[in-house]
Amino acid sequence: MTRRSGRLHKRSENAPGQKSKVAKQSNRKRVQPLSKLHCEKNQLVLEGITRPCVLVDTPMKGVRIDGDGGSLVRPSPLPHLGWGSSDDVWVKMVSREQSYRHSKSFMQKHPTLQPRMRSMLLDWLIEVSDEYTLHRQTFYLAQDYFDRFMSTQSDVEKSMLQLIGITCLFVASKMEEACPPKLWQMAYITAGTYYKEEILKMELIILKALRWNLCPETAVSWLQLYFQMASMSVDSDLLEPQFPQDAYIQMTRLLDLCILSINSLDFQYRVLAASVLCHFLQQEAVEKLSGLSKDVLQPCLNWMAPFVETVGRCGRAATRDFASVKDDGHNIQTHTDYMTMLKDACKNEADSQFPTPPSSTEKTDAH
Structure with a gap:
């Protein structure tokens, strides 16, 4: 119901000056790359590269939509809609939720990763979203892309998480924002850890793995x-x-x-x-x-x-x-x-x- 919310509030005044705004010193604390983020209290560090991993761009297998407890509600709880059938809208929304499956079990496919690494990555993506004035829906799309993409992969190393995360946010911003950040800005926010070409390559891998299903x-x-x-x-x-x-x-x-x-x-x-x-x-x-x-x-x-x-x-x-x-x-x-x-x-x-x-x-x- 909130798809393309950014286009309802186009930030055209930001488009020409956005590059200079990011390049100059900000009054707020500059977002740091995930690979350099530290949490001293619980000693969470994501530095260092262990061994390279191979990402698979094989599309996800088709998911059969099954009914579960309280999934489809009839009649629809939506009110009467002047622009469409509330029953049809509700069924489509719930069906989409069931087809875009997510599960924490994907961590079992990545033995070198820990749940707190996902937490740190998402926290950093929230920082980046704040820095570039992105909508909440943009961040939550990126979070969904990341979790579903990781379910299609195995043995992903922690050194790849930042690249995957920033690419998911890059894709999400193009889906949701009227004026999404440029590719160079996404590379810039990683403090030179990744180049534009690497983000573009990762983008194609993610899109293929998700079968271009980008509207949860x-x-x-x-x-x-x-x-x-x-x-x-x-x-x-x-x-x-x-x-x-x-x-x-x-x-x-x-x-x-x-x-x-x-x-x-x-x-x-x-x-x-x-x-x-x-x-x-x-x-x-x-x-x-x-x-x-x-x-x-x-x-x-x-x-x-x-x-x-x-x-x-x-x-x-x-x-x-x-x-x-x-x-x-x-x-x-x-x-x-x-x-x-x-x-x-x-x-x-x-x-x-x-x-x-x-x-x-x-x-x-x-x-």
Whole structure:
């Protein structure tokens, strides 16, 4: 429902001066290449090259669409649409979700990789998106491309992750943005680690591996749809987003944090988005507008609880103004200290798996 959101807010004034803007010193901290990023607290380093790996451009095997718990909902939870059948739109959206499969099991194909490397890569892509004022949908498309591409490969080395990630973002920006960053800008942001020719070569490999299937319903597009349905007026047709922007920013911060965890891939994007919304609206209302039952949502809600706790301790996310997209700032992907937040959330998650033992006064007599 949010496809090509960037084209609705064309940033034509940025096009001629974008190159000079990136080349000159920015007031913000310059984005560093992933290969040089360090997380000293947990000693995560992605430096060094081990051995070259061969990427396969063989297309993914066809996926048969099967029904699962709460997948297809009839009647459609979408309201009446003046421009099309709500039932047809809903079926197409859910069918697309089922055909664009993702799973955290792809890590088993890459023995030298660890889940935290994916987290660091996605965190860096959020930084790049922030630096180039890209839309949230652009980042989430890149995240989906990366996870699905890695499912088609095996034995990918960590030295290749940055190239794969920046190429996925390059493809996503061309799909979503009215004025996507130039190829040289994507190479520039890696601090010379990769050349333009390498990105172009990787682009073709990724496109072939994904069979040019580049239009998934992302987690953030589901979130925007649900929140728009919850906030819509009687005569709304869902063509133009109409919802409280500040509340949406709080929701997307929680979603951003969750998507960095590889365990988020245990859930469909629409389940993940609905679970985020449940922490801001009544669960019964979310179940009605999403068409998802409590039994479908509850496992995701339980998993998400430590992330909600972490976000709650960080206070409210600040609303930022973007001169180039004055009316669309809430849809621009922004970065914060997600890696520290993720570490805290994972600690909360681990602690919750070990119940607190009863006190001595609560213990029953053994006799």
